[in-house]
Amino acid sequence: MKAIKAMLIVLFSVLGISSVKAADVPINLIINAGGMEWAYVSPCAATGGCGNTLIMHDGWELATASDFLAAFTSLSDIVNQFQPNNLCASGYFNSGYSHCDYSDVTSGYLWNAPVAWSNLGNNGFSETFVVRQLNQVSEPGTLAILALGLVGMAAARRRAMK
Numbered sequence: 001m002k003a004i005k006a007m008l009i010v011l012f013s014v015l016g017i018s019s020v021k022a023a024d025v026p027i028n029l030i031i032n033a034g035g036m037e038w039a040y041v042s043p044c045a046a047t048g049g050c051g052n053t054l055i056m057h058d059g060w061e062l063a064t065a066s067d068f069l070a071a072f073t074s075l076s077d078i079v080n081q082f083q084p085n086n087l088c089a090s091g092y093f094n095s096g097y098s099h100c101d102y103s104d105v106t107s108g109y110l111w112n113a114p115v116a117w118s119n120l121g122n123n124g125f126s127e128t129f130v131v132r133q134l135n136q137v138s139e140p141g142t143l144a145i146l147a148l149g150l151v152g153m154a155a156a157r158r159r160a161m162k
Contacts, residue, residue: 024058029089031081034071035134038063040082041093042128043101046111049124054093059132065114067131075117078129079106093130101127 030037039060044050046062056062072078079102081087088100101109104127108118111126120126 023092025060025089025092029087029092031087032134033081034067036067036071036131037134038071038081039089039092039130040087040100040105040127041089041130043090043097043099043104043125044128045122045124045126046128049111049126050096052094052096052128054128054130055095056093056130060093060130061132062112063129063131064112068110068113068117068129071131075105075108075110075113078110101125 025039030039032038041060042052042054044052046052046054068078072081082100083102083105086100086102088098090100091098104125108120109123109126110118110121111128113121113126115121
């Protein structure tokens with residue numbers, strides 16, 4: 001049993017899995033647009049605006065200008081997608097904020113948004129959105145589950161051979 005625990009600790013270390021991991025975003029806070037899943041994650045800039053520190057997880061990445069252009073036709077399109085239902089996933093990506101400032105989005109404060117939409121982006125108060133490919137599966141999590149299954153099968157086989 002000690003050997004199995006040691007193997008799991010080594011496996012989790014190699015895969016970068018820790019017991020402290022941000023929870024994945026609930027599906028009701030995600031929209032699908034441009035072949036990607038989108039989440040609105042912070043009332044501040046992605047790179048330390050307002051002292052913001054984002055915790056990226058489960059395949060999420062900062063949205064780029066090309067991501068915005070592939071998914072939305074305008075700034076008002078983003079507002080119409082996220083604001084009516086208050087789709088704010090801020091609490092799942094940082095510990096400092098649990099709200100989103102829709103008035104900033106409406107005004108054009110969007111981190112990495114296309115320049116044509118606003119000249120207000122990329123400052124400390126720009127709102128941050130993240131994207132990931134549709135049906136993204138966390139690779140380290142998948143590998144950990146597979147490894148646990150293999151360890152369990154090996155242990156069961158050893159017990160059966162006794």
